[in-house]
Amino acid sequence: MPETIEELVRQAVAAAQAAGDLPAFEVSDAGVERPADTSHGEWTSTVALRSARLARMAPAKIAQAVADHMPESAEIEKVEVAGPGFINFYLATAAHNEIFAEARAEGDNFGRSDAGHGEKVQVEFISANPTGPLHVGHGRWAAIGDSLCNVLDFAGYDVQREYYVNDHGSQMDVFGNSISERYLQIGEVMQKEDMGLDDAVAFLIQDRENYIEDEDDSKPETHPYMDAFNEKLGGNSYGGDYIIDLAREFWLADGDKWMDAPEDKRAPEFRERGYKLQLARIKDTCDSVRCEFDNWKSERSFYVKDPETGVSPIESTFAMLEKQGLLYRTDDGALWVKTTDFGDDKDRVVVKSNGEYTYFASDVAYTWEKLTNYDYEINILGADHHGYIRRVQAVGAAMGFPGKYEVLLGQFVNLLRNGEPVRMSKRRGTMVPFDELIEEAGPDATRYTLISRSSNQTIDFDIESVRKQDSSNPVYYVQYAHARICSILRRAAGVTYEEAEQTGMEAVAEKAVGPDPDLALLVEPTEAELARTMSKFTELVAGCARDRAPFRITHYVQELASNFHRFYNECQILPSEARPIDAALSRARLAVCDAVRINLEVALRLIGVSAPDKMYRDETNDSE
């Protein structure tokens, strides 16, 4: 429709110029937009405002001249000049209602566009270290990242989803050492206290709990094992309960086999096996919120030498930078990248004076790989990484790809329960595992909540509010609209829920609506409102992709659900004793229902939320 209006405006301008009502000027863009206020028509052109300077004429006068020469069109009911020079278009009912047929014809692809022109975009997100479980903050990146990828894909970009696994640095050894120490402690407790494995594990978890509670260390006798653990590993340790659980896994698998093994055998063994277990848990967590990746990229791969050339990706990247004169060495032997030449506030070390690579070294190689394989890179990071942006963008620019590396910063999640912050002492750390949260609140409500705010807004995640299954929770409001429609369609088609499950909703809708519903019968205001909302969907998705703002889908879906409920209240769809309805009108309204159903399903799919055919309350999940 915007194309049609654009064309009409161009013709009108040309006609007005030919008639001498307008001076000659070029129209680069007719500025077809959607007015915010629905009383101003469905579309507006700002061509008069835009051309005022070129034409040396008041915008209102230009607008009038253009409107006077506007060609007739069956789709346009009337054209009107308003305000300082807007040309407003009011659509004819038939053109308006066409959107319902369009949605039904396009089905799963309703709203798809080619706005991205097939640009190859890689989105890297979450990328949490494989040394612990994901927490709520990571959950937010999962929700935003996956939804953004869906939206980009739908808007015509060629998207690749990637999780970068930091499996190479010293944190991996810290991880292995931590498990190793806990393994030994389990053995010690079993022997000293004469306990079985599970009792010993519970004992150590209690010991840690005592340590967390005893912040001023007034009762050190209640947490000797935690103290010993800290003393041995110092700050270089992971203290979470999940480390004890991992140590338990190795007792279950291998018994006391590693008790007498040398530390330099045991720790690396546990590091590698623990890594696999931990990564598997992260993948499971992602699966449970329907967050998928195309590739899990290992940091280690940058250190692996190519069997033919004998050179690792990291080495070849630095050889390339060396050749371009972007590296220099200081007297102490450290190797630096000249990122300051490209906007960074200081140069960065890539090889330490002791000869080891810094973590930034592999990031440099990774950046090279990304920018040479994709047209564009989007990296979603937490707000705490904001200092990192400039250096990686500087590296990208140094490599000859300025402006191709975008970082989307996401603000943090405050975890609450009944309005109170979930207590997180320094000793406990920030860990509330995300998978436990999903289990408590459910994947739909969890994802919906995490996606529903702009990413540069900190959000409160109140566990009790999110798990609440009532009208205060927008996810159920939206899902209810979908379920309600399915129920109406089933009733109209005369099929049961079970039968509908067999055939699928498309077949049910087909049977309910029948062939060629007469959409011209739809003249009620609530029907027009639905048409207006749905006709925004395609550009909305494209806008979400362009602005990296998938959260807007949640606003859309609430608006659509609200429009539907109002329509349902105002317009009888199926005949009843008290409110009979013409069969043709009934079919037309069923077509509206079907169109809304399709739109809700598509939109919810984009944000990874299910569109249930039937609502049910999970009684076991009620607070009381």
Next chain:
RNA sequence: GCCGACUUAGCUCAGUGGAUCAGAGCGUUCGCCUCCGGAGCGAAAGGUCGUGGGUUCGAGCCCCACAGUCGGCACCA
């Protein structure tokens, strides 16, 4: 000190290219079931858009300063 995000209704937040931008949900109050799913609908009350300047014919929106909240400033990852 420097860098970034945020500050809009009682609460949580939208406001996409300045004009047709003072909005939504929740909460509160009052209404609506002989009805296709009431997890619904309607109505009311509620805000000088953090403060002060500037640009402009026109500023929640752009620029500057200030205040407050949060986060970040390693040869750690």
